[in-house]
Amino acid sequence: SAVISQKPSRDICQRGTSLTIQCQVDSQVTMMFWYRQQPGQSLTLIATANQGSEATYESGFVIDKFPISRPNLTFSTLTVSNMSPEDSSIYLCSVIGVAGELSYEQYFGPGTRLTVT
């Protein structure tokens, strides 16, 4: 497995502002993902973060609202732009393929709890 950290762990933001969430892994990974978990709900995949190229977004999520960067094999950021109360959720980073392993196991960061007022 890998040690995955996210910053911030939680934040309270005003509507109309933007927040960037960081995900750092202690070893190189093949794939990185961003999920949203709305209150009391299951996880929904936002996008796959691709190293050195644009992220691949799932239906219902767009780059203008959720820009994602992945400059290297251990780090990614998710920005939640022009926030509204509906964006209040837990945002989780996850990874597959720790240290180049041909693994299908997906590991998750501790999540970032975002509240928009």
Add this chain to the structure above:
Amino acid sequence: AQTVTQSQPEMSVQEAETVTLSCTYDTSENNYYLFWYKQPPSRQMILVIRQEAYKQQNATENRFSVNFQKAAKSFSLKISDSQLGDTAMYFCAFMATLNDMRFGAGTRLTVKP
């Protein structure tokens, strides 16, 4: 599209007893992976157990075991000798490709002393 169904929103069990959480899924794929994740109040997603669809033998991890019925597209989780620390949300997940993991709605399990 793949879907995952967990029909039990909430369950409870007495400490030291056994409980089974249900999960069914729908797919036309033949090769895929199934997982159970645990999410305690700390919100950290923890991988509990995994099963490869091509393996007929049911996976076990200490007190956790699965009953994988491929033809019925069923993947239940059995927790034996339940402990207070097992109290959490449990999510069943399906993955046919590495960039497409689908989660069920979750089952909230409470272990009572």
